[in-house]
Amino acid sequence: MVLFRVNPCSSVAMNVRAAIFVSLLCPSLAFAQAPADAPPVRIDIPAIDAPYNTEHGYRAPSMQQSLALSEGFYEGTHRWIQRAWGEHVWYARFTIVAADAFDTLLLPLPGSDGWTHEEYHRAVLGRRGFDSFNDVYKFRFAADAIAVSHVEDADLMALKRDRPAEQVRMSAAGIEGEYDLVQRLEGNQFFARSPAWHAPLYWIVKIGSAEYVASGSSADTNAETDEMNRQDGANVEARDFTGHDFTAWVYDLFRPDEAYAARGVHPSGVGIDRYIKPSDLTAEELGYLRHEGHLQLLNFVDPFLIGWRGVSIPVKGSPLRLTANLGHVLTPFGHTVDTNVFLSRGRMSLLFVAHAYGNREHTFPGLEARLVNYPITVGGHALDVSSRVAFWRQPADQRFNAAEGDGGGLISVKVRSGGVRRFGAFAEVQAKTAGWVAGTEALDRNVSVRAGVSIALR
DSSP states (O other), X not given: OBOTTSOHHHHHHHHHHHHHHHHHHSSSHHHHTSOTTOOOEEEEEEEEEETTTTBTBSOOOOHHHHHHHHHHHHHHHHHHHHHHHTTOHHHHHHHHHHHHHIIIIISOOTTSHHHHHHHHHHHHHHTTTOOOEEGGGGOOXXXXXXXXXXXXXXXXXXXXXXXXXXXXXXXXXXXXXXXHHHHHHHHHHHHSOOOOOOHHHHHHHHHHHHHHHHHTTOTHHHHHHHHHHHHHTTOGGGSOSSSSHHHHHHHHHHOTTSOGGGGOBOTTSXXXXXXXXXXXXXXXXXXXXXXXXXXXXXXGOOGGGGTOOXXXXXXXXXXXXXXXXXXXXXXXXXXXXXXXXXXXXXXXXXXXXXXXXEOSSOEEEEEEEEEEEEEEEETTEEEEEEEEEEEEEEEGGXXXXXXXXXXXXXXXXXXXXXXXXXXXXXXXXXXXXXXXXXXXXXXXXXXXXXXXXXXXXX
């Protein structure tokens, strides 16, 4: 559930003020560093993502499908606003701030950040064939909360019983999707030199997510949860799948073997009392949630927030461009703290990530490298090749209390056509062992095949 950062009045105002402040603080950085002759940004939208789309009848969108649609939503709308204003940079900036505040905080639209948040929640349910509904499609203006509704108690009981790590991941998946979106847009700005200005969106996402995690230990959330239960009443279909995302996340993180029905009966007397309040948490659980709220501040160690796209170092031949940032994302076993290093020289674009996977008392390492859109020519046809290799040790069975780690890894290859044409196509194969990977629904071993259309945004 998106609680609009829990307090809709003060939080919306805070996020909008922050975005406006950044637009004033950085008068020309982002626009000035995007060259006019930058190549088009290509958005790869999977028409098929198997087995997710096909395993339980046709089901969509997957995490990667919703991520691609949101990437296109913001790359398209932001650059169209900038183009409409032309040289009037300040008008374009304030228009983008207003647009982001509207579609993210006041009336989330399909394709926007709030929509992606809910679709990542739904994808965890959907992979097991469990139905749900994204209440973004109800188009409620300035809603106090947006639910993933039409979820059956029986499905939640089965997920907690059979796959407790997925139950934990489901609650945190919303901001996982938001941070995936930010990283995707930052990659476009660095590697493809996208001229689109996304800084207000980055601030809205990061302030809102940090505030949302921190609010899980606030006493105010008790009263807000009681009010949600009162509004839902005996209507099980109207209920969100979890209520406050992070009280539920930490509750199930600490209690993976507790039966879902142990939450008790809903105050209406109908169904299970799904929503966890801070008052339901132990002192240790509240302390851990506060700690994770503090770690969210690592997400602000990010030069893209001020429109800075890195440095260029003179090297014989082509200059080397580089930048780096930090990230903190909640996982089924606790969290990952990531160091992301972006490098580009000539035709070679690389992203390196060092992961520190942390559970209750231990930290486990992970490394990955990504080759981004390397151009080749085959039979006179221009192609881009992207690949990804990752290795890790993560807590055994994705458990918060695990003292030992399980080794694993991932490899993927994507080939895309298109060149200078408006439309092209792509195909991707990804194989992984058991383990958590942001933007991938499967926590177990999995092979995914994706294919779809590639659209060039100029």
